Amino acid sequence: MTYDDGSYDASHDDRLLAPEAGSEEAALESALRPRTLDTFIGQQRVKDQLGLVLEAATARGRAADHVLLAGPPGLGKTTLSMIIAAELGMPLRVTSGPALQHAGDLAAVLSSLVPGEVLFLDEIHRMSRAAEEMLYLAMEDFRVDVIVGKGPGATAIPLELPPFTLVGATTRAGLLPGPLRDRFGFTAHMDFYDASDLELILARSAALLDVPLAADAAVEIAGRSRGTPRVANRLLRRVRDFAQVRADGHVDLEVAHAALTLYEVDEIGLDRLDRAVLTALLTKFGGGPVGLSTLAVAVGEESETVETVCEPFLVRAGLLARTPRGRIATAAAWGHLGLRAPAGSAAALLPFDEDEGTAPSA
Numbered sequence: 516m517t518y519d520d521g522s523y524d525a526s527h528d529d530r531l532l533a534p535e536a537g538s539e540e541a542a543l544e545s546a547l548r549p550r551t552l553d554t555f556i557g558q559q560r561v562k563d564q565l566g567l568v569l570e571a572a573t574a575r576g577r578a579a580d581h582v583l584l585a586g587p588p589g590l591g592k593t594t595l596s597m598i599i600a601a602e603l604g605m606p607l608r609v610t611s612g613p614a615l616q617h618a619g620d621l622a623a624v625l626s627s628l629v630p631g632e633v634l635f636l637d638e639i640h641r642m643s644r645a646a647e648e649m650l651y652l653a654m655e656d657f658r659v660d661v662i663v664g665k666g667p668g669a670t671a672i673p674l675e676l677p678p679f680t681l682v683g684a685t686t687r688a689g690l691l692p693g694p695l696r697d698r699f700g701f702t703a704h705m706d707f708y709d710a711s712d713l714e715l716i717l718a719r720s721a722a723l724l725d726v727p728l729a730a731d732a733a734v735e736i737a738g739r740s741r742g743t744p745r746v747a748n749r750l751l752r753r754v755r756d757f758a759q760v761r762a763d764g765h766v767d768l769e770v771a772h773a774a775l776t777l778y779e780v781d782e783i784g785l786d787r788l789d790r791a792v793l794t795a796l797l798t799k800f801g802g803g804p805v806g807l808s809t810l811a812v813a814v815g816e817e818s819e820t821v822e823t824v825c826e827p828f829l830v831r832a833g834l835l836a837r838t839p840r841g842r843i844a845t846a847a848a849w850g851h852l853g854l855r856a857p858a859g860s861a862a863a864l865l866p867f868d869e870d871e872g873t874a875p876s877a
């Protein structure tokens with residue numbers, strides 16, 4: 516993702532994460548973004564609640580309450596921030612926590628906002644402590660204290676700010692300090708999408724991209740999209756490539772199936788990293804329990820990536836459980852990789868949900 520200040524977060528350059536700015540992928544992703552709350556598919560509860568917040572602010576003619584968007588990558592947080600600005604009829608400024616390492620960085624952004632502007636602060640949990648403290652006052656009183664000088668001679672010069680709406684996004688709401696969380700008037704917890712919503716998203720994207728997509732092919736792609744619109748759209752583009760090169764351009768079930776097999780997307784949507792995490796957990800650590808950082812080292816990834824990108828979906832799919840003693844593979848995880856859980860492994864200790872065929876997530 517590239518921000519308005521030109522910074523780019525390369526650590527988030529993966530299938531699931533935002534594409535590099537300026538790339539064809541980024542242009543396509545942007546073209547597929549819904550622009551209004553009405554065309555934003557799924558997340559009905561969030562849409563209803565957010566719609567009310569925005570309508571009330573518009574009726575009062577005041578800046579809307581600050582909004583926190585929390586959830587795994589690719590579920591539509593950036594898209595929603597753009598929709599918030601559009602619905603309020605206000606410009607949008609985009610920055611990120613890592614770009615705000617000094618209080619002065621934040622003061623510069625805040626002091627250049629126009630009245631009512633929407634400030635999208637992505638990865639808000641990665642902001643520096645100094646910037647965070649400045650943000651408290653800015654969110655509450657639309658004011659910052661700029662410190663001039665150092666040591667005993669330092670003075671705080673108050674700077675009035677125009678009213679603005681902060682939209683914070685985080686994949687790790689739990690890391691936000693209480694005082695920061697409390698200053699948001701509305702928090703939207705975004706969850707993975709149902710397959711039926713992903714089918715609608717795929718149908719909409721296919722129409723925009725002019726790809727003939729059969730209904731059963733949409734079902735097949737949706738089922739392998741990890742509950743994530745970004746993944747659904749990316750798989751659609753790969754399947755479209757396959758249809759163009761190896762077939763007549765139409766995406767039917769057979770083409771979708773062959774393309775997804777070629778790209779090694781498994782039947783429940785696990786990708787290379789998800790499978791690496793599961794495989795390490797099963798084969799190197801006997802199914803766990805194992806600590807997050809040990810598991811991350813075993814697959815050569817940052818703990819944060821494993822925790823925020825892989826784990827939420829593995830937990831949701833009933834393949835992994837987070838317990839106070841560490842990460843544990845469920846009985847379903849052993850089954851999914853075609854392995855048998857050894858007698859006495861942690862999976863054997865987890866309750867098994869026969870209706871679901873999976874162990875319930877922690």
Ligand SMILES: Nc1ncnc2c1ncn2[C@@H]1O[C@H](COP(=O)(O)OP(=O)(O)OP(=O)(O)O)[C@@H](O)[C@H]1O
Nearest residue numbers: 533544547548556588589590591592593594744745
């Ligand atoms: N509800 C939705 N309906 C249709 N398309 C969606 C929806 N949500 C997301 N998308 C599409 O998915 C892609 C990724 O969305 P977006 O960039 O908003 O995710 P994000 O949560 O901000 O991800 P990250 O945290 O990685 O930046 C975009 O192309 C967007 O068009």
